[in-house]
Every structure is written in C-alpha cells, then in structure tokens.
Amino acid sequence: MFLSNNYILAALLTSATAFSPFRPFITQQSRLWSSSSTGAGEYDYDMVVIGGGSGGVRASRIASGHGAKVVLLEGQLKHGAPNYSAIGGTCVNVGCVPKKLMVFAGRYPGEIAEAAGYGWEGATEGTFNWKKFIEYKDTEITRLNNVYKDFVLEKAGVEVLEGFGKLNGQNAVDVTLSSGETKTLTAKNILIAVGGWPFKPDIPGIEHTITSNEIFYLEEQPKRMVVVGGGFIACEFASIMDGLGTDVTLMYRGDMFLRGFDMDMREHLKEEMERNTDIDIQFNTNPTEIVKNADGSLTVVTNNGKVDCDAVLYATGRGGKIDQLNLESTAVETKGSFIPVDEYSKTNVDNIYAVGDVTDRIALTPVALMEGHCLADTLFGGMDRKSDHKLVASTVFTNPEIGTVGYTEEEAAEKFKDIAVYKSKFRAMKHSFPKSETYSLFKIIVDSKTDKVVGVHVATDGAGEMIQGVGIAVKMGATKKDFDVTIGIHPTSAEELVTMRSPSYHYKDGVKVED
Secondary structure, eight states: HHHHHHHHHHOOOOOOOOOOOOOOOOSSOOOOOOOSSSOOTTTEEEEEOOOOOOOHHHHHHHHTTTTOOOEEEESSSSSSTTTTTOTTHHHHHHHHHHHHHHHHHHHHHHHHTTGGTTTTOSSOOOOOOOOHHHHHHHHHHHHHHHIIIIIIIIGTOOEEEEEEEOOOOHHHEEEETTTTTTTEEEEEEEEOOOOOOEOOOOTTTGOOOOOOOOOGGGGOSSSEEEEOOSSHHHHHHHHHHHTOOOEEEOSSSSSSSSSTSSSHHHHHHHHHHHHHOOOOOOOOOOEEEEEEOTTTOEEEEEEEEEEEEEEEOOSSSSEEOOOSSSSSOOOHHHHHHHHOTTTBOOSSSSSSEGGGGGGGGOOHHHHHHHHHHHHHHHHHSSOOOOOOOOOOOEEEESSSSEEEOOOOHHHHHHHHEEEEEEEEOOHHHHHTTTTTOOOOEEEEEEETTTBBBEEEEEEEEHHHHHHHHHHHHTTOOOOOHHHSSSOTTTOOOOGGTOOOOSSEEEEEEEEEEOO
C-alpha cells in the first residue's frame, strides 16, 4: 500500500507556477503522427527528456509504458539550492506542494479566532515555529524526491541521470553529470521540459531580494516582509505570510491585482484582504531601489515613498529556462525566453518537442501533465492526441480562495455578446454563526443563445475543492438548466451554484443591461 499511495501521489503532482494566457503556435509542417513501433535503432534512445518536472516526468513514464527507450535528465535529484527545482519540478520542490503546506499552516490562526463564537473558551493561536515547519517541510519534499526517482520513473523503466543536458544538433544531447563526467546521448526525439525561473527587474539592490525559490529555505521567519507583484503567486504569499504572523506589505504597479481573472473576484479579494487581514496593499506602487541597512534590514524605495522590512519577495513573473540549452545548435525557434509549439507540443523542428512552463501556454502543473501525456501517447502509443487548453480550472490559494473555470465576465461578453450573469454574495454559515465579517462570492456566466454555462467563479472556503467538480460539468457543456435541476447539498455553500435562479444582469450585443 505504501508504494501504491506514493506512486499515485507523485503521478499527480509536479511543476508549474506563473499563470500565462494560452498563445497557440501552429506550424506549417506536416501533422505529427504516432510511431508504429518503438526501439531506438540507430540512436541511443527513442526519447531524451531534458527536465524532471511535471511534463517531463509524465511524458517519460507514459512513453516508457508504451515501450519506448527513455532517459530523463535532471540537474539535481534532491531539493534545495542552487537549482531548487529538483526531480519533481517546481511544483514539488518550490511550488504547489510546499506552498500549500504553508497555506494550511497560515490558516490556523483564523480558525482559532472563531473558536470563541462556537463556545470554546481560552483558545489562543500559540506561537508559530518557523524552523520546525521548514524542517518538517524539507522531510516531506525529500520523501517526494525519492518517490519520483525510485517509484514513478525507475519502476516504469525510465533511466534517470542527474545532470544538465544541452542540445548538440537535432538528434544529440550533451550531458554534464553531477559527478563532473560528460557524455553525449543520441535520440530520435528530444523533449525540452526545463520549466521556468522567477524574473526580477534590474534595479539597484535587487540582489538583496528573494523569490518563490528562496522563501522555502529562509532560516528565520521575517517579522516584516514586502511582497512585490500582482499575480497569484504574489497574492498567495502575501496571504500566507500574513497568516503566519509576518507584517506584510503587498506592492503592485497596477491598480488591481490578479490581471486576467474575473474583475468581481479581484475586487472581492481586495475587500476581504482589507477587512480581514493586516496586509498593507499598495497599488500603483513600483519599487525603484532596495537599500540594505547596517542592521541587516532592508528599505524599499518606491515611487510613493519608503517601506522598511526584513525581507523582500519578488513575484513579478517567470521566464523559460532556455539559456543553457544551446538551442542555437538547432533551428528551434524561440519567443523571448520561451519555446513556441503547436497543439502537439512540437517545435518548428520535427523531432524536438517542448511541454510545460517553457512553452508559455498555461503554466499550471496539471496542464504540463496533460501536455506530456498527450505527447507520449501520440509519439509512442499509436494515438492522435492534441493538447487541450480549453476550460482549464484553477485556484488562487488566498484567503478566501478563488476557484475559476471558463470565461470571465469581460471575456464572455466580448466572445458571446449575449450573456446572463448570476451572482450571490453571502456569509457562509461557518462565519455567520461566530459573527465574522467574512463573505463568499459566487458567480455563474451563461451564454444566452445556447444556455451553456461558460464561466463559474467562486471566492469562498475550499474553492479549489469545489471548482474541480464544477469544472467537469463546464467541460462537458452543462447548461444553466442542468445546474437548476441538480439537487443541492444542504447546508453547504456549494448549493448556491444550483439555487441561483434569477440573473443579476444581462449583456446584449456585448453591452451590459441591468435588470
């Protein structure tokens, strides 16, 4: 049972971080077809995979299961500096997994704060022990590193090498192993799955800042932290550190965070943060310099003033890790630091593929898993599987969580023209009973012409767990009538999704019409 559980866990987890819109790249070359047989033949391998994150691990395992001879290259097999993203990718090492553990830890004070409202007397938060948490976290990530190497990959027949690979033409990869030894591997197919790396702007003192890599390895919990950025990573870490007791300032150069998410959800999160956290939110604020003081503290100089702190975390986007791949030895095209691919994850070179964050499609772990799986099935499984990036559900692990699938109101109005918008804002039972001023927001967007639900957005406790099930319905093309005839589960917040009967307003020809 132990092996089975670990196998399943590792198969589901892996890399990805920053969310980016899907920008498809369609090649003019002939369509990709599955190999009728495997066997490396004139090459050492059927496929060399560079990168052991979500997409790379999944593609390797599935390809090997189809009979392909596969080797996977990963720079380090254990988490930590200097590369941070070891076997298992960003998600396992410095992304989804340790972040979610921090999310859990940071929510206990809020739970305890409501205890008195339920009759529990004398409940207090206690003291958070950062060192113990990091110790426990490190033990868990080490366990997962071992699961990936020993059970997920090697038991599937994938050869794993600890080392860095760079291309040497269209069918060869030069490898520098951790031992210092170098070798050249030849392959019929090459898969690039190297993931991404945090971006930091070039301003004075930027060397004093950290990113979502280093925060998981700080020896001491910062008493005061500035988080710079407006994406979901920045918002999540602001919420996490606030929950753990750090004084947090969130700076964003724009006038509202979470660009690309539904505007109602963005505004609702802002209101909840202002009402129920101690986070100092500073919009239209851009740091121009980071000053390190004599006592080791930092001063963030901005266009609006100065903020003193103990740590500055930059979450201002991510780029693809292509600088060490020697892509110039091939004809592989790039766009900035990313590698464009078609819907089969093929680059402009017929036998070179790329999946995951390095392709700048949707940088989420389950998406990279899907891309890798589709590629392996197509190349070695006798199938014709395109990657499907439509209606991908996702969650922002702030307080409250935001769960989303489908189109935002703004996108739906532009695409479908005639839509109905259903909204409900309320205090969940859990919070209304102890008289907490914590609110949930539910929203359904319907294409008026077809009655199809084209977008669902929720901001509430457990939104991620909730939206996963809703995502299935939306992906299947459920209509508003299908939602309406579904019996709700009472008493739950989720039943609101099947009890909203009257639209809050409509759009006609793309123009909002109040009812």
